[in-house]
Amino acid sequence: MSRSRILVVDDNEINLKVVKIALTAAGFEVDTADDAETALTMVTTFSPRLVLMDLQLPGMGGLDLTRLLKADPTTRSAIIVAVTAYAMKGDQQRALEAGCDGYLTKPINTRTLATTVAGYLAEAG
Secondary structure, eight states, rough: OOEEEEEEEEEEHHHHHHHHHHHHHOOOOEESSSSSHHHHHHHHOOSSSEEEEEOOOSSSSSHHHHHHHHSSSTTTTSSSEEEEESTTTTTHHHHHHOOSSSSESOOOHHEEEEEEHHHHHHHHH
């Protein structure tokens, strides 16, 4: 069985490292991008099954990147989970309307992250 590929998009280097360590330890194949433009380039070669998408990115935001990925036939099947530290009323709805398949708030609980990610993957089949 091949390992599920995860792309973590976050402009915070510490968040990238912590999440990558937690998911790699759980057996996922993880790559990271620190902005939307890099992530957009990476998805064509890395082909992630799931993307943890920070909504607050420099330049193109996470919701705009989500819309691009969901509009493209080659990437639309990727599961996109919005991640944000600035959870405001209506943010989850906006994320879902943009095409996100799930929503997590920061700080991410690294002890339960792998189980949460596995749940999203299992739901998608």
